[in-house]
Amino acid sequence: MKQAAYIVNTGIITAIGNDTAACLDALLHSRTGVGKAEYLKTHWSEELPVAEVKASNEALAAIAGVDAKWPRTAILSAIAVKEAMQPVADKLQGLKVGFFSATTVGGMDLTENVYKEFKEDSSKVDFDNIKNHECGTITELVANHFGISDFVTTISTACSSSANSIMMAAQMIGNGMLDVAIAGGADSLSRFTLNGFNTLMILDKQPCQPFDNNRRGLNLGEGAGYLLLMSEKAMQQCGVTADCKVSGYANANDAYHQTASSPDGTGNKLAMGNALKVANLQPADISYINLHGTGTANNDSSEGKAIEVLFEGKVPVASSTKAYTGHTLGAAAGVEAVFSVLSIRHGLVYPNLRWETQMEDVSFKPATELQQGIAINNVLSNSFGFGGNCSSLVFSKC
Amino acid sequence: MELYITGTGIVSGAGNSGDESFLKEAPSYNTDKLLCIEPDYKAYIPPMQLRRMSKAVRIGIGASKMCMEAAGIEKPDAISVGTAMGCLADTEVFLGKMIAQDEQMLTPTAFIQSTHNTVSGQIALLAGCYGHNLTYVQRGHSFEHAVINTQLYLADNPHQQMLVGGIDELTDGSLEALKIGGINRRENSAPADVLNGNTHGAVAGEGSAFFIMTDEKPAITAICIKDVYAFTEKDIVTAAEKLTGYINGNSLNVDAVMLGQSGDEKSNAFYQLLRSGVFANTSQYAFKHLCGEYATSSAFALGMLTNANAKGEVLPSHCVLNNEASSLKNVLLVNHYMHYHSCFVLQVV
Known part of the structure; x- marks a missing residue:
């Protein structure tokens, strides 16, 4: 019998708040974090809105007590990890502690500023801007800062990355390899990702x-x-x-296209269905679905259809929170895991902001009004990404 | 949990495992980097698809196909990949153009293929594998964590065949950064420099090694991964002590040890402590004169062993550091990349 992985605390920073309380307040008051880029210096700042954390690296580093020369992803990670660890930070003696992080951009925010000069003459570039480029280095910086060394890993499966880090952490607590885990992910904005997604023509202006x-x-x-x-x-x-607690998890592959979901959401269905199986729950047991819901034509259609099939038309209340936080890529499942926990804890369903018109190919309507004080026993949280990577997590009241 | 390896595929600076002469001859070079000698992919990848693939994807798909062929399976049930740097060449292509063109008139191809999970995703896509699919990017433990994930997955989903690999590609940009970082050498190296030298940094490498792993003992001979011990430690004396403690604490019976000796002076000091200590009476073998130094080179070393075992071959004599082993039943693979240390406990079954 596997041990349960209990959720003792959360840590978060997004465009709608620097900690759990601030994010909850924004969710309760329908405050979006989407707006004009101020700190990301890009050609597209007037045309492509982003959900940016409105603070400089220096100001953010001061919150976490870390070096402002770290990549922004590492600084954001440290802020959220510090909050998550707070209740047990000085009580972990003798326990096996793991850090499971996820990122897709790594230190790209620094690399992209010096890459041209580096290629021309590497001696003219401050190596501090290059040396933390690797995704794993981001995790290492944060793990070292908080003194975590029993197991430290980074997963990079595009937009589903941090769902997989939570899955692996739950498995390793489940079979007794670890006693404590901090699991989730972090990603900062970068010109690289903004331009990459822009070339795919899937960014909303x-x-x-x-x-x-x-x-x-x-x-x-x-x-x-x-x-x-x-x-x-x-x-x-x-x-x-x-x-x-984390009660269910599953990872599947859509095996359809490098960047697009299959029309009927094959991988989505497998991930959700298998996560329910691991949780030993029936579809009817799910109180709320935190949708992947990116806002692209492709994702929302595939995800919606997969949900309709899996739930046989009896779709529980569902909403996407990406209209608040934007799509935070490798951090998304970590961010939405925190929102799922808050949903259970406070009996909340978050309104799917800015929703106006019913989809033609999906029959259910996302929640558009805040619901408070209702019984939320099990939340299904979806994360789907490039490379066909699909992961779903189930969180349950205990 | 014990894992059995039933198929191996390697594309490396020393050639590929599909080639009859793979590793038979001692290598000969004078270079700062050992780039992959790529196979003719005709048997593995349709030409239309091959044209669009970057090197990382090619060597990843190529090695995974060789490995599945060796194991006699069409598609795995699940996939677990480790890559420290991901698809660097495409990352640099998109980055270079983005800067040169001031973020305008860009095309998506390089970006699409730049994500770290491109190789595992492409393998799933080509094989039609809907199963569990993960990519680990933890520097010198990327491959080790992909193997640990395999243990976790097969514990929950027994009697399945999992495709597990370690892959990294070298680019001009990464080589320059690795030289500045002191991991790789600016000067050229010959094989003897890797085996016997004492220089600042090691010859750079890249490669792809894939395996089919399962929790069921196969009917034919196979190598069993009995345990994977991975830890980070910056102090080499402490690292050597930890490894020695692990070996002695588990009363491991060792016929031979594969060592990631690279010719780098700091690294040499670590291996020397082990060679004259816990392994003083053990046959010692090297592998980095074949594949170079890179973050997922432990996958290459594991592949050398499993490939040789499956083909009924002994390890090549140019890999022997002290004396040839009389038996290769119980073998340790000890490697480190920077402060990322690992020890694979292996047994021929």
Whole structure:
């Protein structure tokens, strides 16, 4: 029998807030983080809105107490990890602690500023801007800062990355390899990703409208989101409690196209269905679905159709929170895991912002009004990405 | 959990495992980098698709196809890949154009192929594999974590065949950064410099090695991964002590050890502590004179062993560091990349 991975605390920073309380407040008051890029210096700042954390690297580094010369992804990660670890930071003696992070951009925000000069004459470039380029280095910087060394890893499966880091952490707590895990992911905005998504013509020039018939694409966002996961034994030792746990997880591949989802959401269905199986739940047990819901024509159609088939038309209340935070890529599943926990904890369903028109090929309508004080027992959270990578997580009240 | 390897595919600076003469001759070079000697992909990849693939994707798909062929399967149930740097060449193509063209008039192809999970995604796409699919990017533990993930996956989903690989490509840009970082050498190296030298940095490498791993003991001979011990440690004396403690603590019986000795002075000091210590009476073998130094080279070394075992061959004599082993039943693979250390406990079954 596997041990449960209990969710003891959360840590988050996104365009709608620098911690869990601030993000919750924004969700309760329908405040979006999507707007004009101020800190990301890009040709597209007037045309492509983004969900940016409105602070300089220096200001953010001061919050986390880390070096401002770190890549922005590492700084965002450190802020969220610090918050997540806070209740147990000085109580982990003798426990095996893991750090499971996820990122897609790594240190690209610094690399892209010096790459041209580096290629011309590497001696003219401050190597500090290159040396932290690797995704794994971001995780290493943060793990070292917080003294975590028992198991430290980074997963990079595009937009589903941090769902997989939470899955692996739950598995390793489940089979007793670790007592405590901080699991999630982080990604900063970069010109590289903004331009990459722009070439695919899937960026919305206005604030995005997930699951709307007239949706035009996604807005990129940045941030970090982590869960503090613990075994029962570790919770007892630290004198902490939990109100929910990671109950299901699954990873599948759509095997259809490098950057597009199959029309009927083959991988999406497999990920959701298998996550329910691992959780030992029926579709009817799900109280709320936190949709991947990027706002692209392709994703929302495939995801919506897969949900309709899996739930046999009886779709639970569902919404996408990407209209608040933008699509934070490798951080998205971590960010949305935090929102899922808040949904269970406070009995909340978040309105799918800016929704206007029913989709023609999907019959269910996302939640458009805030629901409070309702019983949320099980939340399904979806994350689908490039490379066909599809992952779903189930969080349950305990 | 114990994993059995039933198929191996390698594309490396020393050739590919589909080639009859693979590793038979001692290598000869004088270079700062050992780039992959790529196979004729005709048997593995349709030409239309091949044209669009970057080197990372080609060597990844090529090695994975060789490996599936060796294992006698068409598609795996799940895929787990480790790559420290991902698809660097396409990343640099898109980055270079983005800067040169001031973020305008860009095309998506290089961006699409630049994501770290491109290789695992492409393998799934070509094989029609809808199963679990993960990509690890933890520097010198990327491949090790892909293997640990395989243990976790097969524990939950027994009796399945998992495709597991380690892959990294070298670019001009990454080589320059690795030279500045002191990992790779500015000067040229010959094989003897890797085996016996004591220089600042090592010859650079790249490569792709894939395996079919399963939790069920196969009917034919196979190598079993009994355990993977991975840790980070910046101090080499402490690292050597940790490894020694692990070996002695588990009372491991060792016929031979494969060492990631690279000719780098700092690294040499680490291996020397082990060679004259816990491995003083053990046959010692090297592999980095074949594949060069890169973050996922432990996959190459593991592949050397599993490939030789499957073909009933002994390890090549040019890999012997002290004396040839009389038996190759219990073998350790000890490697480090920077401060990322690992030890694979292997047994021929």
